[in-house]
Amino acid sequence: MSVTISVSGVEKIDKILKGLPNQVNHLNMSKIHTLAAQPLVERAKLLAPLGETMNLTKSIGTVKEPFGRSDSLGVVRAGARRGSFRGNHAHLLEYGTAVRRTKSGANRGVGPKKPFMEKAWLSTRKQVENIIAFQVSKYIVNFIKQNA
Numbered sequence: 001m002s003v004t005i006s007v008s009g010v011e012k013i014d015k016i017l018k019g020l021p022n023q024v025n026h027l028n029m030s031k032i033h034t035l036a037a038q039p040l041v042e043r044a045k046l047l048a049p050l051g052e053t054m055n056l057t058k059s060i061g062t063v064k065e066p067f068g069r070s071d072s073l074g075v076v077r078a079g080a081r082r083g084s085f086r087g088n089h090a091h092l093l094e095y096g097t098a099v100r101r102t103k104s105g106a107n108r109g110v111g112p113k114k115p116f117m118e119k120a121w122l123s124t125r126k127q128v129e130n131i132i133a134f135q136v137s138k139y140i141v142n143f144i145k146q147n148a
Helices: 010-023 026-036 038-047 055-059 090-095 117-147
Strands: 060-064 076-080 107-109
Touching: 010 117, 026 038, 026 060, 026 076, 026 117, 038 060, 038 076, 038 117, 055 060, 055 090, 090 117
Parallel strands: none
Antiparallel strands: 060 076
């Protein structure tokens, strides 16, 4: 007595699985990370110290790192953006300053810590991680549906 086993569709499944790494690329991951960072950005805007001009609050957002300058896929920086956004003083508020003196020796005081980004991250971390996990799985499922 002989037994014959036939498995069909293995080549198709293998082809789909080999195509998955192409879905996890820099462009797709930066889109996912930008979307996931939105709760962090909104929370940071609420916690940021308000100044007369509101420049710090207006400057908080996300910036996508170009592939050539990033050390991993889809790097997105969330926080006070620099340049024309005028959020250049965010680090001074977040970490505070030591005693500052001018060249002539005049005391300019100490800038106390007013951390807002760390608090925003700690309060939204799980939400950001869940959005990333959901969006990556969504990309994978959509890819499989299109190719199956």
